[in-house]
Amino acid sequence: MISIIIPVLNEEDSILSLLDHLNSNASFVRDCEIIVVDGGSTDHTREIISSYTTDKPAISLTLVNSPKGRAKQLHEGALNANGNIFYFLHADSYPPKNFDNHIRKAIKSGNPAGCFRMKFDSSHLWLKMIGWWTRFNWKASRGGDQSQYITRDLYKEIGGYDTNLPIYEDYDIINKLYEFKKYHVIPKWLKTSDRRYREVGVMRLQWYYLQIYYKKYRGATIEEILAFYRGNCN
Numbered sequence: 001m002i003s004i005i006i007p008v009l010n011e012e013d014s015i016l017s018l019l020d021h022l023n024s025n026a027s028f029v030r031d032c033e034i035i036v037v038d039g040g041s042t043d044h045t046r047e048i049i050s051s052y053t054t055d056k057p058a059i060s061l062t063l064v065n066s067p068k069g070r071a072k073q074l075h076e077g078a079l080n081a082n083g084n085i086f087y088f089l090h091a092d093s094y095p096p097k098n099f100d101n102h103i104r105k106a107i108k109s110g111n112p113a114g115c116f117r118m119k120f121d122s123s124h125l126w127l128k129m130i131g132w133w134t135r136f137n138w139k140a141s142r143g144g145d146q147s148q149y150i151t152r153d154l155y156k157e158i159g160g161y162d163t164n165l166p167i168y169e170d171y172d173i174i175n176k177l178y179e180f181k182k183y184h185v186i187p188k189w190l191k192t193s194d195r196r197y198r199e200v201g202v203m204r205l206q207w208y209y210l211q212i213y214y215k216k217y218r219g220a221t222i223e224e225i226l227a228f229y230r231g232n233c234n
Helices: 015-025 045-050 070-079 099-108 125-133 152-158 169-179 195-200 202-217 222-232
Strands: 002-008 032-038 060-065 085-088 113-120 148-151 184-192
Touching (some): 002 070, 002 099, 032 045, 032 070, 070 085, 085 099, 085 152, 099 113, 099 148, 099 184, 125 202, 148 169, 152 169, 195 202, 202 222
Parallel strands (some): 002 032, 002 085, 032 060
Antiparallel strands (some): 085 148
């Protein structure tokens, strides 16, 4: 079984579309489960999830409560998962057709962790270029928006998500996996939203991200990075 773990916070505009997408694009809905982990939504996210129905065979759906914070929510989802494969997915990212089958095939081929290639739902040249680079298995090309699959055993072995991190949790676990030399990029395309780039500005947000990477490289504390992120990227 694949446990699809989705952290949410005030995602009333996107969560219904994602649930429909997962049900329409899974190869074997009975061999998957969806665990949506809410970090304290104040909009209609919880109501939408609780009342979700479809007239077709559907993936089982569970709503879990968690303290706010993506690392906490992702790890809480893993604790509540029944599958032997975890698939961590952002609420505005849409995996490819037969995504579950692609993940199983990758694992059977000896790749216990990895992601999909990624493209933005945007025609902006810079965002197209970012997406193009995700085809390469380089750590610098990785990010949480590409989603993250990992076997339960490997997740336990590397210690999972660091719930003490208020930011940078995706890169932390990706770094652990690259240190283990266990990372695979499935040659299929996931599509993700460019909403944050639209809100802040494409080049401005990219400049802020580059500053964050540089600060991390130079040894900035996680508190310093969080303050910079909240002051510029939110």
